[in-house]
Amino acid sequence: MTRSLTIGAAQLGPIARGEGREAVVERLLALLRQAAARDCKLVVFPELALTTFFPRYFMEDQAEVDTWFEAEMPNNSTQVLFDEARRLGIGFYLGYAELCVENGQTRHFNTAILVDEAGNLVGKYRKVHLPGHAENEPERPFQHLEKRYFEPGNLGFPVFQAFDGIVGMCICNDRRWPETYRVMGMQGVELIMLGYNTPRYFAPAPDLNRMADFHNHLVLQAGAYQNGSWVVAVAKAGEEEGCDLIGESCIVAPTGEIVTQCQTLGDELIVASCDLDLCTMLHTKRWDFAGNREPEHYGLITGSKGVVSPFDQS
């Protein structure tokens, strides 16, 4: 018996700044019900899926910042999503801004959770690679203040046994770093889920804007192939409060092939039947890490955060 898992990628169109969480959850519920009608066992929602992408706004008042965060999950606004998913027998990945207290300290993370078909919370991930900047940069047409409002995730890249496979999560910018996939690949991952909010306009290097969609797919496909894992990548897309967000949400096979991708920049569900045993084939016959990796030569990857030029002394 093959391990076939039917997965839905539930892209969202823009969320207005004034759109309340309840209205957004109604949109999530509509996608969830579509997914049930198409036999999905798992639905992947975007990063920060409950609000507009608030890191585009500079806010000095921490109380205002905190209004964008969730202090509990589920909470009054989202409980209905959890209830309906359990009723339908569908698990889900959901991204949101997490406010919590750990060891007496208030903390802010860009977080995703995984809920299984029975409604159990089976995994949590906190975004490790925060993009953007920490200070207001008024010359930008919009801000990208993730480095201001969030701390880097403190959970690493854990994998979980769920949906009859080994699954992991990451978020948005994490997908551009090959280390993200590899750390999960080193734990035998078979399915990586991620949400993203990716402005088409990249202020530090606008020359790259025309390649935003290409780069999105390139890193997803390479990460999938090089680690023999399914990758499900889901955007919040479209023109959100004057900021263009890329779409092209997709499901990528462990061969690196895109098997389905969104055709719009709005709320849209795409579905694929994902054979997790294909991962086993790639892990054993294509890659065989134990037989082929040579970590004695990889020391710089963990030995330094930044570039170590061998020529600086000259």
Added chain:
Amino acid sequence: MTRSLTIGAAQLGPIARGEGREAVVERLLALLRQAAARDCKLVVFPELALTTFFPRYFMEDQAEVDTWFEAEMPNNSTQVLFDEARRLGIGFYLGYAELCVENGQTRHFNTAILVDEAGNLVGKYRKVHLPGHAENEPERPFQHLEKRYFEPGNLGFPVFQAFDGIVGMCICNDRRWPETYRVMGMQGVELIMLGYNTPRYFAPAPDLNRMADFHNHLVLQAGAYQNGSWVVAVAKAGEEEGCDLIGESCIVAPTGEIVTQCQTLGDELIVASCDLDLCTMLHTKRWDFAGNREPEHYGLITGSKGVVSPFDQS
């Protein structure tokens, strides 16, 4: 003044088992002269560019194996290539099977060297990731005995100051491992050169054969983009002694875009003008490793050769 370097990728068609090194060097010289006519300052030749891909043959007699190796470089067969390159003011990357004695021990490596425009040997690389197998497997239509005839390279992934940039090398299967590019990326690499001999038929998993060209380009493009480096990848291509080798040699920009690629499976030169300053832009404005990498979460990449399942105890 931008650092613009005109590079030629000199793909080779098949080399017959009985074709002598002198005949092959004549072909290399023809490509070198074409490159000079097109203003190249650097030409990249394939992996094991002087002979047929001999790891496809099982040989028990080490003396026979050693006939495929070069005990000196340059030697009688290749001196003319070095001389002509210096005369033309062109540097080159050349792959060959290296037989040497280190600390009194005879050693065999799959090696590439880099020679600068003035004829100086500026770098050597020995293939770290050896593919294939070590024992005869008669059920295969042809062998891939790199793990038998070579030792893994013992030089790591060094980079060199040459051609007004920071350059590195790898060979064939190395390109499938993101660690290869990243270790050089961590040293600020701006140009990665590699040669390859890649059979279209992959005996362990023939289902992947139809994707051989796609996978070749995918890993090259991701490695280039994720490290902001030019990548020049050069095949020995075509039907060589009954074994189909993929072609599609290409020059990839630091944006991940293929700027030129071969259109044949034979001897063919492609040329691109490569702006090394584009790497500086990507290194500083897109990636900024020091500001964005999070190596405290990458430990498994160097901490283990093979997969470490968190679930094996269960």
